[in-house]
Amino acid sequence: MIFKSSTADVPEVTRVPRHLAIIMDGNGRWATKRLLPRVAGHMKGVEAVRTIVEACVQRGIGYLTLFAFSSENWRRPEEEVSLLMRLFVTALEREVVKMHANNIRLKVVGDLSRFSAELQRLIAEAERKTANNTGLTVTVCANYGGRWDITQAASKMVAANPGVHDYTEDMLAPHLAMAYAPEPDLFIRTGGEQRISNYLLWQLAYTELYFTDTYWPDFDGAALDAAIASYQQRERRFGRTSAQLAGDPN
Ligand code: IPE
Ligand code: IPE
Ligand code: MG
Secondary structure, eight states: OOOOOTTTSOOOOOSSOSEEEEEOOOHHHHHHHTTOOHHHHHHHHHHHHHHHHHHHHHHTOSEEEEEEEETTGGGSOHHHHHHHHHHHHHHHHHHHHHHHHTTOEEEEESOGGGSOHHHHHHHHHHHHHHTTOOSOEEEEEEEEOHHHHHHHHHHHHHHHSTTOOOOOHHHHGGGSTTTTSOOOSEEEEOSSOOOOTTSSTTTTTTOEEEEOOSOGGGOOHHHHHHHHHHHHHOOOOTTOOHHHHTTOOO
């Protein structure tokens, strides 16, 4: 299925966002505040993922995309990185069966080549197992960076179009890692920071942005509803005027 590009067309706007993209931030501070090791925050963060996946199913959201590990997160202390990798492995081992039973399709996007062979195998297996599911699509961005995504898409676009020198957006877009999904309608960042941190740079062109101070482990269905309520107040103009949206062509 080909989705409308927000820059080439005016996409359809639905009351409930079709695609929700989240930066799950604040795990470390959640733990530190409780005098716990940072990893305790990451573990609690996995529980929040479970809660939000269920909440998205209940609310009829089609695509949920979660930033789990950025291409810059390798800069963290080795011990935290390896704990995060282990958590990723156990989460996959535990959750995929349940996701499959709930008709959820799981995708993992990012430069996976840097992950262990075991993790790569688990990811491939999980994606294969859930590939034909027709419910919520959950995408986990792992060793993902928006710049990486645009760069790898550009390389593929050039290879697919030998001899071409004039490239267009619609030639690049199909090569982006998440070409199977519409552009996000709503972006949520928990944890209080107001930045994109090299997330979906291309795809967020016309996404509504929502920032909350709530730490990711505390983010629940009610917090999600507050974000959706804020989204429903927004006027998505995609370059047009308010009057045009109201039906006045002038
Ligand atoms: C987000 O929480 C999880 C990852 C980046 C893996 P953080 O670990 O960034 O938590 P804070 O920002 O230090 O509180
Ligand atoms: C962004 O959070 C990445 C993830 C949530 C996976 P960070 O905590 O790494 O972002 P910065 O470093 O504060 O920008
Ligand atoms: Mg952080």
